[in-house]
Structure formats: C-alpha cells, structure tokens
Amino acid sequence: MSTSGTRTIIELAGVRKTYATGAAAVEALRGIDVRIEEGEYVAIIGPSGSGKSTLMHILGCLDVPTEGTYELAGRDVSDLAEAELAHIRNREIGFVFQQFNLLPDMTALRNVALPLAYAGVYGAEREERARHALDRVGLSDRADHRPGELSGGQQQRVAVARALVTEPSMILADEPTGNLDSVSSADVLALFRELHDAGRTIVLITHENDVAAEADRVLTIRDGRITERAADDAATKAKVGTL
Amino acid sequence: MNWLETLRTAADAVRSHRMRSLLTMLGIVIGISSVVLTVGLGLGAQDKVRSQIDALGSNLLIVSPGSSTGTGGVRGGFGSAATLTLADANTLANSAVAPDVSRVAPTTSTSTSLTAGTTNWTSRIVGTTTNWQQVRARTLTAGRFFTANELADGADVTVLGADTASELFSRGNPVGQTITADGTTLTVIGVLAESGATSSSSSTSEDDLAVVPITTAQQLSGSTSNAVASVYVEAKSADLLSAAYQEVDAALLTSHDVSSASADFSIATQDALLATANSTNKTMTILLAGVAAISLLVGGIGVMNIMLVSVTERVREIGLRKALGATPSAIRRQFLIEASLLGIIGGLIGAAIGVVGALVLPSMINQPVSISGLAILAALGVSLGLGVGFGVYPASRAARLTPIDALRSD
Ligand SMILES: Nc1ncnc2c1ncn2[C@@H]1O[C@H](COP(=O)(O)OP(=O)(O)O)[C@@H](O)[C@H]1O
C-alpha cells in the first residue's frame, strides 16, 4: 500500500486492549495488526465506541497494549521508560484532539510554544519557532489571544500549530473536525494535506466518510478489529484527487 | 523545561487561582506572623529587662535581706526581713574588710503621697547615702545631690526623679521649691536625669522616686530601725566583681554569725538577675512559639490539601502536558515549585504582617516588641520548607497520573 520504499514507522502486531472497569472487563481492541509506512496519510474510520481513541492512544504512546507488540520506528515501545516515552511524544508525535485541549490561561503563542519548553528550546528561538508555526496555520495575528477569545476552528488550528511546532515525523489526530463546522473542517483538513505533502506521516481518526476520504488509505475499525474493506475505494479516490 | 520556566508556570497557576491561593496561604500567613510576633515579644521583654538591669549601674552586687532559695532565685521583696542594716553597709564600706569594694549605698524604700502646692502624686521615697548617685550611675539635669553634712543632719532635702518632678511641677524649675511628704516639708535640691530603663510599672520605675538622705527617711517613717531594703555594692572593676562577691559574703556571714547554709541575706549580681528574668521570659516565649509552630503545621497541611485538590482539578492539564512531552519529573517539579511558591509567598505576607504588628503592638499593649531579622529569615525558610515538604505528596501524585486517564476525564 505504501507509495514508495520508505521505512515502516508503525507496526502493530496482535494488539489487544482490555479495560478492567469494576466487575466487567471491556475489550476495546481485539487483535489489531497494522503497518503504516513513513509519509503515509492514513484515516481510521469507525463508529463511536469501536476503539478508535484507544488505538490512537496506543499509537501515541499515551497508553500501552494489554497484549501484542507495538514497534514505533523499529523500537518496541513496551521496553521504554516513561521518560523516554515522554521524549518520543515530544519529538516524534504531534497530537490533535477533538476537544482542542488548549490551556485556557495561556495565549495562543504560549500554547503553541509549550512542547518546545519540554524539548529544551528556550528564549528567542522558541518564540520564533512558535510564531512560525502559528504563521503556517494562518493565525499569526491571533498570537496574543487566549483560547476563549478564538473560534472553534481557530482553536483547532492553534492545536495543529502546537502539534507541528517540534517538527514531529507523525501527526495523530483524533476526530479533529468533530467539533467544527464544515468551513473550519475544510481549513483543518487542508492543513493536514499540506503537512502530508511536506512529508509527514498522518493518522486521522474520524467517524465521517467524507473526512476519511481525505486520506490516501482508509482503515475501518469495528468492535476493536480492523478491516481494510471499502478502504481501497476511498484511498483511490483520494489519490486521484491529489495527483 | 528549565527551572525558570517551571517557576513561571507555577506563578501563573498561583495567579490564575488568586482566591484559592490566598486561602491556601492563610494558614502559613497566620503561622509566620505569629512566630515573628512571639519571638519579637520575647526578645523585646529580654531587651527591656536588660535595660532595666543595666540602668542599675555597673559592676554591682545587690545585697538583700532574707535567704536565697535554691538555684539562683532570690526570695522575698524589699524588707522581707529586718536582717540587713546600716551597720552592715558600714562594714562593707570598710576597705580592710572588703578591699575590692569601691562604694556602698544602702537604701530604704517606702511609698508615700507627695504634695506640691495643690498637686498630689504618689511616689517612692528612697532613703540612701551620698554614694548612691555614683553607685547607681545617675546624673542630674538640675541642682545637686545631697551632701555628707545633710546626710549627717537628716536635712529636709530631696532629689526628684525626672517623672516625679514633671508630675509635681508641670511648669518652672523644681529646684528650690518645696514638697510635703507625710507632713514634713522637703526642699527640692536637684532633679535626676532619666535612667534609660524602660519600665511599665511605677513601683519599680527608676524615674518616679524622691531620693532623700537615709537619716531623713528614718525621721519620715518615724522608725528608729536601722533596717535597709537593700545595699548596693560597687566593685572596683568588672574583673574584681567575683572577688568583691566573696568578700561581701564572708564579711556578712561573719558579722551576722551564721553559716552560708542559713544565711539571712542574699547577694545578686546583675548577670544573675538577668538570667532569672530571662528564664521566665524564655519559658513564655517557647510556649507561645510552640502554639505558633502548631499553626504553621496546620498551614502546611492546608497547602497539601489544596495542592491535592489542585492535582485532581487539573488532571486534564497534567495529561495534556504529558502528551506534549512532559516527563514525570517535569510535572513533579511543577507542582513542587507551585507548593513552594505558595509557602514562600505566604511566609513573606506573614513576615510583613508580623513586622507591622511589631511596630504597632508596643503602643497598644505597652510591651516592647523587637524585630529579629534572624527570626524572619528562619520563618521564611520554614515556610519554604513547609511548601516543599507538604508539596511532595501531591506532586508525586500528579507525576504518576497516566496521560490517558488525565486526557479522558471530560
Ligand atoms: N478508560 C476506560 N475504561 C473503561 N472502558 C473504556 C475506557 N476507555 C474506553 N473504554 C471503552 O472502550 C471502548 C472503545 O472506546 P474508544 O476507544 O473511546 O472508542 P471511540 O473513540 O471509537 O469512540 C468503548 O466501549 C469504551 O466504553
């Protein structure tokens, strides 16, 4: 499925995730095998409760599988200590969430700069890079606004700027358009397309078919299992659209 | 994330929850201000006692009638027993008996109503000898002290303390005027300069008294007794003080014909007086400081409590920071610094309130309060320590949160 002979960035094998909530255990993921090459634009589509977020948390090293292995750029993440995982989340992965997850007491600029603070980038360089990231999402004039003073679409673009500020190789987005109107959705999706064209790996989680159609490849998840059924069609359409 | 950055983050958190931060700090504010105040009161009381004792004169031994009790304490007040007399004072003044004694001043003391014209004032009449002025290191602002002749004659003259003079003669120069004491008319021949001792009670004030020749004092009280309330003995120098002590002790034991176990007099040095007074003060200060320390502890627990609430409230923020690359130690540091900041700000406010209290309180309670820089520094150190100490647990709770639990809480 990969467009060229690049290296594999994500490799899941037999991944299961079971949540033990009180008496009943919930099997959110029931054996997932997925391989994603560097530079791919992949959508994961599925209905609510199908395990999309659970999968994304594992992909983002925010959570660990109950069973199975996850290799990120060739490294098995179960071997890594919490501090190393933090480092990977900081340098290799940019997150975009449905709820934006901006810190309300900080300006857009400081929100965007936050990952750089944990990357050890300080002072003028950090400000410079944060401004540049805001510029890329077209919000340089909103740098000093707090999230509460921005529209939903603008907030999500700030979140995208934050996700790309450390120049990660992969962007993970969990229903990034779920809280947006169609115009803002189109803006955000256009940003992802740009990032993809610039060589980033993008994993886009959604439950909307037209959003998934943006990706080059679509994985369908249902009851914690992946099928690539109906994916070829969407992927082909998307490819044709961009070529 | 470096320390400066973390400090800024913590300061932002403190600032954005201003009310909660203030309430959190309240315990520490109260604790620190009461520590500063109680220590200040204790030190103030010590300073006051020292100034009173220093104002007695220098290189002094104070001989009182009655036996001493146990360790350093002096039993009984003035004239609790008529075992000390003018004859004793004369013995001690003999350089063959006590070669290291330079001067001796026996004193009697009675409280009497004085009248000048239509003005009445109750004061202390101190009967003594001509040496008193030098022994007690007093100077005069007007007139002169009484002479040996006046002492021998029992002349009706008096030297007034500064406060007594201003009470009886609000205008004009008291020297040359007369006052009446117990029906006897006394001519004011001099006025003493202020002693420099801070005293709150008139019965011990060194500035509210009327000094008369001891012979005159005997006539006033109509007694023929030679008993005295105390004998002030001045040693020739500070180095000779303990030698003088031995000589006085030996001379009085011999002349009273008693053993040291059954001595009917006691000798106090200024140091001993100071130590006795301070030990009482110290107990009080320690007690009060203990109460203050408990309130500090409660304040620290308050910080911990609020920090725990804050961790729970900010689960989402913590999760997000972790998702963006914060290591557990970065999160721990953030919450630890936040707690320390609450502690140190609380400490600063508390110290400021303590200092203001120390400036305002003396005029309200008539007690000196000294501001001790050391106490303030220590208090700030303690409040920082409280912040850190009680911040450790909440901070490690925050650090242990998994990013996912944190992000999921909607
Ligand atoms: N922390 C959790 N504890 C218990 N059950 C969970 C937890 N997170 C998710 N689940 C369950 O796992 C399943 C998948 O959830 P999720 O991955 O959030 O699905 P989606 O994002 O596709 O809506 C759901 O049944 C959900 O209730």
Ligand SMILES: [Mg+2]
């Ligand atoms: Mg979801």
